[in-house]
Amino acid sequence: MPQSILDTRFTCEPLSKEPQLIQSLYAALIETEGFHTFLDLLTESIDACAAELVVIRKHPLQIESIWYAGLSLEFMEWYINNKMIESDLVSNHAIHCHPGQFQTALSLIEQVKHLPNYDRWQQDQNMIDSAWLVVDSTETHTTLLAMQRTVEQGAYQEAEIAQLNRLVPFIKQAVLLYKQLDKTNTTNRSMAALIDALPNPSFILNERSELIYANQKAEDFLSRHDQISVKDKRLEFKNAQHTNSFLTASTQIIRASMGQGIYDNDVIIFKASGTEPVVMTLAPIEGSGILATLYDSAKRSMPTPELIAAYFDLSPAESKLCADLVLGMSLKEIAENRSKSEATIRSQLKQIFPKAGVNRQGQLICTVLMALMQ
Numbered sequence: 001m002p003q004s005i006l007d008t009r010f011t012c013e014p015l016s017k018e019p020q021l022i023q024s025l026y027a028a029l030i031e032t033e034g035f036h037t038f039l040d041l042l043t044e045s046i047d048a049c050a051a052e053l054v055v056i057r058k059h060p061l062q063i064e065s066i067w068y069a070g071l072s073l074e075f076m077e078w079y080i081n082n083k084m085i086e087s088d089l090v091s092n093h094a095i096h097c098h099p100g101q102f103q104t105a106l107s108l109i110e111q112v113k114h115l116p117n118y119d120r121w122q123q124d125q126n127m128i129d130s131a132w133l134v135v136d137s138t139e140t141h142t143t144l145l146a147m148q149r150t151v152e153q154g155a156y157q158e159a160e161i162a163q164l165n166r167l168v169p170f171i172k173q174a175v176l177l178y179k180q181l182d183k184t185n186t187t188n189r190s191m192a193a194l195i196d197a198l199p200n201p202s203f204i205l206n207e208r209s210e211l212i213y214a215n216q217k218a219e220d221f222l223s224r225h226d227q228i229s230v231k232d233k234r235l236e237f238k239n240a241q242h243t244n245s246f247l248t249a250s251t252q253i254i255r256a257s258m259g260q261g262i263y264d265n266d267v268i269i270f271k272a273s274g275t276e277p278v279v280m281t282l283a284p285i286e287g288s289g290i291l292a293t294l295y296d297s298a299k300r301s302m303p304t305p306e307l308i309a310a311y312f313d314l315s316p317a318e319s320k321l322c323a324d325l326v327l328g329m330s331l332k333e334i335a336e337n338r339s340k341s342e343a344t345i346r347s348q349l350k351q352i353f354p355k356a357g358v359n360r361q362g363q364l365i366c367t368v369l370m371a372l373m374q
Contacts, residue, residue, distance in 0.1 A: 012162040015045040021167060025174040029181060034207055035174075036260045039069035046131070046160060048147035053135070053175070055208065056142045058095045061085055062243070064141070064234065065208040066251055073252060073263075080244045090132045095142045097134045099172065102164040104156045105130035129155040131164055135175045140232075143175060201294040203235070204285070207258065209250050210234060212289075221294055227270045227278065228294075235292070242268055249282050249362070250290055257284035264358070265366035269328040277328035281366045295369055302326055303372035311372055312356050321348060322356075325365055 015021065024038040031037070039051040050070035057064050063085060078084070085091050089108050106129050128151045136143040149156065192213055195202050201218035203211055210233045214222075222229060229236045237243045249266035256263035263284070270278040276298040283291045295302075303326060309319035324334050331349070335342040349361065358364045 012159060012166065014166055015163045017041055017045050018166065021045060022170050025167075025170050028174060029177055033258045033260060035067040035178075036069065036255065036258060039067055043069050043147065046147055046164065047149070047153055048131070049150050049153060051145070051147040053143070053145050056085070056091055056095060056144060058140055058142060061091070061095070063247060065210075065254075068251075073248075076251060077248050080248050090130050090146055091144065094132060094134050094144050095137075097142075098137055099134045101168060102131050102133045102161050104161065105132065106155055126150045126152075128153070131156045131161060133164075133168065133171065135172055136179075145171060195291075198293070201296075203290075203292040205235070205250070205290040205292060207254050207289060209254065209290070218294065221296070225270075225278070228280075237268075239270070242270065246282075253282050253284045253290050257286060257289055264360075264363050265370075266360070266362035267365045267369075269365075271328040279326065279328070279365065279369060281369060283366070297327070303368055307372050308368060312352075312368075314352060314355060318348065318352050318355075321345065322352065322364065322368055325361065326368055 021038065021041050024041055025035075028035045028038060035053050039053060042048070043051045048070070050068065052066055052068040052071070054066040054068075055064045056062070063080075090105050093108050127148050129149045130146050131149075132144060132146040134142060135145055195204060195213060195215045198215060198217075201221040202215050203218055204213040206212050211230055212233075214230075227238050227242070229238075235246065237246060245268050249268070252261070252263040253266060255261050265281055265283045267282070268280045270280070276296070278297070279295040281293045281295070283293070285291050303323060305316065305319040305323040308314060308322045309316060312319070312322075314322065321334060324337075329337075331342050331345050335345045338345070349364075352364065353359050356364055356367055358367055
């Protein structure tokens with residue numbers, strides 16, 4: 001390491017709340033919130049609009065787990081559904097780098113101006129710069145810490161990067177220790193008997209969305225279906241849209257399980273041509289994790305409109321809408337079948353939410369299934 005970097009790290013002024021930042025890094029090893037508290041403090045200390053600590057798979061390029069601060073659910077959906085990681089200048093460069101010091105995104109712009117979505121990233125999100133650090137790198141994955149700034153906040157200055165570099169040894173040590181800690185054994189022992197007793201194929205995922213337990217019904221399901229598989233301790237989906245939906249939902253559910261925000265159950269529906277739909281519900285496990293449960297309509301009786309109407313006190317039209325959603329129909333398909341506009345069906349759906357005690361479509365489907373699946 002150049003002597004100038006060493007000198008700067010120990011002689012420049014520290015960030016505000018530097019002791020608290022270091023404390024929060026090591027608290028992540030034992031606290032339920034993981035690195036979320038550290039990222040909250042970091043964005044405040046360096047005047048960033050958002051920060052992420054993300055594990056990126058190199059091939060294919062995709063996010064596998066993420067802690068973050070300052071990002072909305074709408075942004076996460078936009079980023080994932082538009083495959084923005086393929087145009088993300090920092091991510092595309094960082095996966096080829098070894099762990100090192102903080103750098104700025106501005107130094108990379110000339111390398112990425114040719115990418116088709118670069119202007120979109122800049123214009124849609126009003127971003128001007130990122131400070132980023134490769135924390136860890138293996139043959140298959142890169143762990144990246146990045147903090148974004150908007151045009152109004154301005155670019156990172158050399159002195160600020162020097163301040164961030166004071167934290168580098170602590171960040172690397174805390175993240176590597178976190179990876180080495182075996183946090184799954186206790187969950188395995190305490191949850192295995194419960195999961196084995198569930199009537200449906202079920203999985204336990206940890207706070208990094210890694211599979212740590214599957215009951216025998218889940219193992220049998222995986223052997224019969226090609227829509228879902230397990231690779232490198234992670235659930236793999238044949239359909240790219242399902243991959244995006246899982247990443248968006250699992251990120252929010254894990255945050256909720258860690259006490260970061262409110263996000264209830266969500267759902268992914270697998271509807272292959274010529275087959276009965278399979279529904280995967282995702283629910284938070286208190287203390288950081290996800291319970292994923294599969295409902296195979298070919299094996300189980302799905303809730304009927306009459307049953308849904310009686311349980312949730314819905315009108316015949318409302319209960320039929322719920323039943324269609326559980327069967328994997330989209331709002332567009334339901335609207336076409338009823339010769340109604342999609343806006344009309346969407347309005348009817350919103351009227352159902354308070355009656356069922358939910359506020360999202362996925363949450364509604366989960367609630368119906370968990371209450372009435374036979």
